[in-house]
Every structure is written in C-alpha cells, then in structure tokens.
Amino acid sequence: IVGNNQCNEKSDSDVLCLKNDPNICDDGEIVYLRRGSSWFMGGFMSNFCGTNVLFNGLLKYVSWIRRITKLHYLEESDESCQPIDVEPEPFYYLLNHFPSSCGKYTVNKIAGGHAASVFEFPWMAIVLYREDGSDKLSPLCMGSLINQRYVMTTAQCANGDPFKPYRVRLGEHTIDQEEDCNANDEEDCAPPVLDVDVECSLGHQGYDHGTKLNNIGLIRLARAVQFQDHIQPVCLPGTYDLARTQLPNYIVSGWGRNETRQRMKSLRKAIVSSVDETKCRTQYALFGLTLAEDQFCAEAGAGSSGNSCHGDVGAPLGYTAGYYGTQQFVQFGIAAFGTFGCREAPSVYTNVSVHVGWIIGNIRP
Template sequence: MEASLVPRRSLICWVLTFGVLWLSSKVQAQSAPCTTPTRQDGLCVAIHRCRNIYDIVQNPTPPPIGIANYIKRAACTLPGVERAICCQPQEVVPEPTISSAKIDLLPKECGQSVTDRIAFGNVTQVFSYPWMALLRYNQNGEIIDGCGGSLINNRYVLTAAHCLKTRSTLKLVQVRLGEHTRNQDIDCNIYKDKYGEEIERDCAEPVEDYQVESFEIHPDYNRPKYSNDIGLIRLDRDVVVKYHIRPICLPVTPQLRLKQFERYIVTGWGTTENQTGSQVLLEATVPRVNNDECQQTMLQNRLNVQLSDKQMCAGGSGKVDTCRGDSGGPLGFSTDLNGPRFIQFGVVSAGVDSCGKKNVPGIYCRVGSYMDWILDTIRP
C-alpha cells in the first residue's frame, strides 16, 4: 500500500510553543536585560559569553584606557555569576545545551604527555604528542600516508573534512596510532653522555593500525569554500590507552571554547621546507593572527577565501607554516582543565602551496565552534 503524508500541524505547534517557553526560561536564567555604557539595550551575561569583550580581557596586552574604562562601566550583576558584563546581544555566545551523558563520551584523562608536516619545525620527542594519528590511504592498490588527525576518545579521531572526502582513486582505509618516526619499527628516545656515548634509551611499543568503521563529514563542509572543514573517524575497535597512545583534550567548557592564545603548537609529518615529507613527527610554534588581518593577507595574495568566526588563522610569520600532509592535524596549547592539559583548539584546514616561503597564515577550523556537532555525532 502506498504511504501518504499525514499533517502534523498541531504537533508542530505544541513543540514550538514548548520550545519557546523552555528557551525563554533558559535565557532568563542565563542573562538579564541591561543598558550598555553607550545607552543601548544589552544583556547581562557571564563575561566569557560576551565574545568581543572576552577577546579583549583574554589578551595579555592591556587594552587602551578608553576600552578598559568601557569594560569597567559595563560591569553588571547576575545571580550566581562571579563576573558579568552588559553585552551587545549580537555578541552573546549561547551556553552549550549538551547533556552530561554526551560530555562523558570524552575522556577526563586527556592531553597528557608522558615526557616532561611542519615547515621550519622542530623534531619532537617520542611520547610528546601521543594523540597524533596518521591517516593512510589506498591509492591504486598501494597504501600511502596522507593526512593527520588526533585521537579524542577510545573510538574516534578528529580530522579535516577534506581528508575524508577524497577523489575516487584515493580511499581512506587505515588510521595509525602511536607513530613517531615513520621509517622505524621501534621509536626510542636515546640519551647520551657528554662524550656522545649512549647511556640509556626509552622505547615505545609498536604502532597500532586501525581500520575505518565509518566516518562523518560536517554537513556544511565547503559551503562556502574551505568552511566547516571538520570530520570524525570511527575506528573499528576500542583503543587501549598506553604510554604512546593517549587522547587529546577538547575545549569542552564555555570558557575554553572562546579562549585565545598569542601562539599555538601544531604538529605533523607533512611537507617540510625542502618539499619532502618528514619521517619524524615535527612541531612548530605559530603565532595567532586575528581574522581581519588574516582576511586582508588572503586578499593581498589573491586567495579566494571568506573567513568566518568558525575559522582561525595562525602562522605565516617568519615563514613558519603548515604544509600539505599536515591537513587534519591538531593545533593546540597547554592550559588549565582540571590541571595543565594540552587542548586542541584548531584543525589544520587550508593554506597556500608555498609551505612557509611566503608569510601567509594557515587557516584552521575552530574546534570550539563545533563542540555541539562533535558531541552530537560521536556514540559509545
């Protein structure tokens, strides 16, 4: 029998009414009407929810006197909030609504190194970045190394969408964890005395290869071009935490979602300044570039990119940049999350082909803007 559509107008009306009432109660609990120092209607919210003001107070450089006075005059009182501010409504960041059950799918023990493809990068130590993942592809019957990624829990790897949506002759088939030096079976830190004689070595267990059970690409990837460049890989079995295989932390709190640093650390095996893939995992410290400045640089170099607040820029200064092969890898920094943890704030997305030959920043997908999507997508 042929199926037919059934009107659901009454159900929709009930859902919408309930939703509006629920949202109204949530907003009232999280904010209150106020008047800004410029006599405009505003909302009194926790300062971390006021995007433009929080960006200023998080900057290590003191703001100009005029702006500092504005922030002081914009202070307001909100029950249960230590520091609140009267914020322009368009700058208010919604509080996350993800349930604690979803948050629990991400590990609390993350972002920890066991030890106390980057142009002009530094060679890393074994165990320094145990969350690094190496994506491997089948190209005409040959297994080749490609993008990077990061282990975020016992079943999922975070990467770039363009690393998953590949041409028909290039198919993602494997994810390698615990890798450091690609052309060695066993990776070791070797310690020598002042005469150059080896006195000790600390070796990791062999790498572990996982098959790809499935993957998810953000539904709005590449709309517009280069935007929403984020994806998730579900591995074929659970990952057992070891010294050389551990998950990275994600910005799970509202404060971390908005937090910015003056510099970040990016890691990968990708193309170096010599245009060859590195056998050893490299790291580089890259300066943050604000989006307005980054957009201007892109236009000056005739790059057709329209940045959004879900993207961020870093690098370019001193010809330090990420290159092809670093795509999907993590951009992060160490900060406090129940103690010092390395937290991933960006996913390597796009950049110029110069690989550090020009001072052009790289573009990163801002992880904090996609936490709801990540938590909605992953499953036990």
C-alpha cells in the same frame, strides 16, 4: 561451500570455493546468495570445472562498481556515520563521551627545537588511504585521537574524495622506523605502532568545498583502542572558558612537508602565533579566497619552518590550558589549508570549539 584447504589451496580470501556439478561448466557462471527474502549476486566463475570450482567474490569490487555505475543503492550506509544536525549542549555531555585523563603533556617540553620527542604528542594519528585496486596505503591526512573509537580530522579527509579513509595509524613517531626511542635516552622507547581499520567516516554535513566552512570530520575506528603511553587522547575545548579562549601562541605538530616539499620522516612541532583576523582575511583576499566564520589563522615566527602548509591537513593545533582544574593539552584547531608558498600567508585552522556540539552529537559508543 568448501573450505580453502579442501579446494586444493587454490583460493584466497577474495575467492569463493564451491562444490560443483561436473556437467555444469559454463565460464562466467554466477553464484547467488540468499539473505532473508532477498537474493544477492555473490561471485562469478573464475577457474576450473570438476568437483570443485572457484568463484571470484564481488565484495572487493563493490567500490569499483559503485564508482563506475553510480548506482545509488550501492552507496555505503552506516547509522554510526551519518552526520546529523542535532547539537546537544556541549559542556554538559562532554565528560560522558571523552576521557578526563586526556591531553597528557609535559609543560617544559613546549620550548626548544622543532623535533618532537617520543611520547610528546600521543594523540597524533596518520590517516591511510587505499586507491581502488591497489594494496598500497598512502598517508594523505592527519588527525587526532579524541577517545577510544574516534579520530578527529577535516571534512575533506573524512569524506575522502576520491578515496575513503581505510586505516589509521596511532603511536607513530618516525615513519618506517621499527622502534622509536628518544634521542637523549636510547632505553626510553615506545611500544610498536598500532594500525586500526576504519569502520566508517563522516564529514560535517554543512562542509563547503569553496570556503572550507565546517571543515571538520570524524573517523570511527573498527574497534576500541587501549590507551598506552604512546597512544592517548587529546582534550577538546569543551568548557565555557575554553570555548572563549584565544591564546597568543599555539603548538602545531605533524609529519608534513617542509618548504622544499620534502616529506618529514619524524614528527615535528612548532610554536605558532595567532594572527589578527582582519590581517589574515586581507592576505587571503589577494588569492581570491574568503575565510569562513569558523576559521582562524596562525603563523610561525621569522626564521621558523613551522607553518602547516604542505601535507599537514588534519593536524592538531593546541596548547596546555586549564581543563576541569588541571593543566592539560587542549586542541583548539585543525589544520585546514595554507598557501603554496608557506610564507605568503598564515595557515588556516578550523576552530574546534565552534564544533564541540557537533562532535558530541555525532559520536556513538
């Protein structure tokens, strides 16, 4: 293999540049690579004959080949992202996997306004997806940072049908704005956002597309992130008391769309109220939907635009609560779905406390 600089700078990261026998100039010629006792197709000739020749590498096309051929042996396999059923006792193992300094939140910021302050929700994550053959990344889901390697979201976002999560953005507040500063203090600014590639992702093995039962998933980052003021983990409801906690109000945050379907640029928040389970089930029955046993409902008050109805899938819902002796922000729900009208029925959330054991059983160091 010849380096790119020695190949007349005609190659890029998706191209193999090899020395060539000038007498062999077949268009479409295949190059094979050996790994152990197995041979793999590495690329095919794409350019000129002579001393050097360029081959298109196949790595970038594997997802396209997989989608077209449906070959089972091309399916991605990663032990760290294969969901398992084993669920250890959650409250015993929790602090072994998650930082105790999670959920840093200033209590007096809870009330007032829909615009979130910079640093207010440092666990917010935007999940980016790349369509096959495109370099454009689309923010289709949200999530929350739970430790240095994992983001929690819904199963539908983690499974990524039809596209897998490609990258996660952390520390964001106002999308497409170079520097995020608090409105009341222009000198109180956050460091730049952090984009981290996705190593792999997994949705709950029991996820039901119809009822959205077990609608929870994990995204494993390609590297551990360093916590900063604008990048912090949220707490999980991993104590017996928190697992039984049912609060009258919660806070939901995200960059979804408002009732006119306009995407919000700045991070928003809203206080939402718990909805009686029977009432919520009755309302969704009108749409032919049956709520799953691991779901609960919440809605914004009259005159508020806080429901997570458009584009907020995967957004965290939580509130400050007692966490090992201190008041910290705990995530109790993950935005799963809502109605198209925003006001026609409450938003539905996956109950995180039901799945703490699954989370612990499926994360790796």
